[in-house]
Amino acid sequence: DPRITKIDDTFYITYTAIDTLIEKKDPNIKVRIALASTKDFVTIEKLGIIGPPIKSKAAAFFPEKVNGGKIALIMTIASDSTNSHVAIRYYDSMNEVLNQADESWTKFLETSQNTAVLETKWWLQRGPELGAAPVKTDKGWLLVFSSEAMSDSWTIGAALLDINNPNKLLARTPSYILQPVTEYERNGLVPNVTFPEGAVIVKDELYVYYGCADTVIGLATCKLRELLDYLEQNKV
Helix, strand or coil, X not given: CCEEEEECCEEEEEEEEECCCHHHCCCCCCEEEEEEEECCCCCEEEEEECCCCCCEEEEEECCCCECCCEEEEEEEECCCCCCCEEEEEEECCHHHHHCCCHHHHHHHXXXXXXXXXXXXXXXXXXXXXXXCCCEEECCEEEEEEECCECCCXXXXXXXXXXXXXXXXXXXXXXXXCECCCCHHHHCCXXXXXXXXXXXXXXXXXXXXXXXXXXXXXEEEEEEHHHHHXXXXXXXX
């Protein structure tokens, strides 16, 4: 479940770490956000756990410093639950990211749901989860994310965050923009999954790479301007 962001001359890879084999289906499995880095994709160094000491995953760094020159880590807190939400923590340096104690998360976790950029207002089976790393546009930071759900179906939504203060949600699609409909999206290791992992702007189009039924990789495209215009019609 990796997401890659280049900061200076280093590529930082956030990924999901677990302490038990998935096959054991242990209800007490620990799910955490971990980090690795590379400069050449030949040698990779694992840097350890960087996320909060509760169930969390699906994290990414912003590709630029924001909020007055801060490094920003956007992540999914209380993942796979009704309280699942997407929040941002800010750091002064990468050294601070790598040397944070569990206790440093206490205040952040006390307020993360209140300051979440994405959350659900209704009782659902699962709240939203970060999909692709944020993409910079002239309208703000574009987030392609996994929508909240009332069932086991995983759909895709989009949102815009303020370019300077990403904690400010500007707009959000009222519903999904992509859902499982094809055979390869509906049937596989985990049925009914369209989960976004990568988003790239190519000329005037947005390319979204997504997992299909946790089995194969799909690609969906749209005109970037059309999506941004649609989002601006759904300001919060």
